[in-house]
Amino acid sequence: MTHTGGNWSRLSIAAALAFRWDGRRRRCYFQTRPGTYNDLALIGFLRALKRHFPGRQIILVWDGLGGHKSRVMRQYLACQRSWLTVERLPGYAPELNPVEQIWGNLKSCELANLCPLDILALRAPIRAGFARIRRRPSLAVAFLKHAGLAF
Numbered sequence: 001m002t003h004t005g006g007n008w009s010r011l012s013i014a015a016a017l018a019f020r021w022d023g024r025r026r027r028c029y030f031q032t033r034p035g036t037y038n039d040l041a042l043i044g045f046l047r048a049l050k051r052h053f054p055g056r057q058i059i060l061v062w063d064g065l066g067g068h069k070s071r072v073m074r075q076y077l078a079c080q081r082s083w084l085t086v087e088r089l090p091g092y093a094p095e096l097n098p099v100e101q102i103w104g105n106l107k108s109c110e111l112a113n114l115c116p117l118d119i120l121a122l123r124a125p126i127r128a129g130f131a132r133i134r135r136r137p138s139l140a141v142a143f144l145k146h147a148g149l150a151f
Helices: 041-052 070-078 100-108 119-135 137-145
Strands: 011-020 026-035 056-061 084-088
Touching: 011 041, 011 100, 011 119, 011 137, 026 041, 026 119, 041 056, 041 070, 041 137, 100 119, 100 137, 119 137
Parallel strands: 056 084
Antiparallel strands: 011 026
16 A cells, blocks of 8 residues: 655654652643654643642653753753752663653554554544543553553
């Protein structure tokens, strides 16, 4: 079969798994955007994430993506210490990042054998996949355990 879709570009996804300190509540957040995530787009994602946790302290575990370490991001994070603590994963260790399990899960279910005509056609299956993951909180715990993390 030949894929004849034109106008392909990039659709990027930022995601966060959130766990209450005692493990009783689990949440999964995501955001899509055309193109790639840079530091400014990631700051927007963090601002949106903060709105879900008003007045709460957050510990963010981040991998080594360039946008996570830029000068602009470091300056932003330095001003957010009242609510946000950042812990970094080792340089290249996707097996330690529970969010990587989300991508694998989506790719094996909603995105398996998908051949959309354009990039925007990916949004509906991605939303469906995240909705499925949200309905099954045990998946978030399994992703955390797979990365060797626990409450």
